[in-house]
Amino acid sequence: MAMTARPTADRYPTRLPHAVDPVPRAEPVVWPGGPRGPIAPADLRSYDRKGHLAVRGWLREAEVASLRDEVARLTDDPALRSDPRVVREKRSGAVRSIFQVHRLSPPVAELLGDPRVLDRARQILGSEVYLHQSRVNCMPGFTGKGFYWHSDFETWHAEDGMPAPRAVSMSLALRDNFPFNGGLMLIPGSHRTFVPCVGETPAGHYRESLREQQIGVPGEAEIRSLATDHGIDQFTGPAGSALWFDANILHGSADNITPFPRSNLFVVFNSVENTLTEPFAAPARRPEHVAERDFTPLRRTDQRNDRG
Numbered sequence: 001m002a003m004t005a006r007p008t009a010d011r012y013p014t015r016l017p018h019a020v021d022p023v024p025r026a027e028p029v030v031w032p033g034g035p036r037g038p039i040a041p042a043d044l045r046s047y048d049r050k051g052h053l054a055v056r057g058w059l060r061e062a063e064v065a066s067l068r069d070e071v072a073r074l075t076d077d078p079a080l081r082s083d084p085r086v087v088r089e090k091r092s093g094a095v096r097s098i099f100q101v102h103r104l105s106p107p108v109a110e111l112l113g114d115p116r117v118l119d120r121a122r123q124i125l126g127s128e129v130y131l132h133q134s135r136v137n138c139m140p141g142f143t144g145k146g147f148y149w150h151s152d153f154e155t156w157h158a159e160d161g162m163p164a165p166r167a168v169s170m171s172l173a174l175r176d177n178f179p180f181n182g183g184l185m186l187i188p189g190s191h192r193t194f195v196p197c198v199g200e201t202p203a204g205h206y207r208e209s210l211r212e213q214q215i216g217v218p219g220e221a222e223i224r225s226l227a228t229d230h231g232i233d234q235f236t237g238p239a240g241s242a243l244w245f246d247a248n249i250l251h252g253s254a255d256n257i258t259p260f261p262r263s264n265l266f267v268v269f270n271s272v273e274n275t276l277t278e279p280f281a282a283p284a285r286r287p288e289h290v291a292e293r294d295f296t297p298l299r300r301t302d303q304r305n306d307r308g
Helices: 041-050 061-076 106-112 113-126 150-160 206-210 220-231 301-306
Strands: 052-055 086-088 096-098 128-138 147-152 167-173 241-245 250-253 262-271
Touching: 041 052, 041 113, 041 147, 061 096, 061 106, 061 262, 106 113, 106 241, 106 262, 113 128, 113 167, 113 262, 128 206, 147 150
Parallel strands: none
Antiparallel strands: 052 241, 086 096, 096 128, 128 262, 147 250, 167 241, 167 262
């Protein structure tokens, strides 16, 4: 499938030499015209308003245990020790993230086509979808480092060439997410405001940003203003719970200094009508293990099985 043509004007300029005013979102959050899905109308309205939706106890214990075993296998695999898809903490060297995990783990690949997952993504985005990114984020006890406030779309727009925030992420808890072990915080309603960031994107920036992001983060004044207006929510729940959140919502997490590790599987779905162009504010594309450029629509697992 071909890339989306580059828009003649950039609606969401960012990585600028000086601060500019935030930009109101121009596109819908829940897109019309999509297939029917499992999200109830009231929950869909809540997602539209807040920019996120949590489902507690969503996967069965055996399903979560299988995925958790897969993460342990990948983390301990000596063949992946120097693989660029494995990102390590700057100080401890512990595994921070594993990217393109759907290509490394058959159970994760199978999950992408599960109707419980895929039909929700289609319902929110109003179209067929493809996988923009998959990764596991690990936050070990005592030493796990957090992620500063950011909008994923700001990065995907600037460094990957995603034209509009017509993408949705699912974070699946593989271990219990407590309020005290670095659970994800979100500013509800911030998904309707794009916050341009200051600072030019250095070449190869993704290598450092995946460990500690310093370019592509909003200013403190904008964070304070949005948090004051909307408050802060947090995703918590037992293993097997899932959080769906809009590409443009501001979110982040604190360090984990507790003895309780946290790990989450992230999968990002992008509309096939919103495929990547060239980066809007970076000298080169990020590699495909960070931003997929295979725009083939995902198919439900049962449909794949029907075709043999």
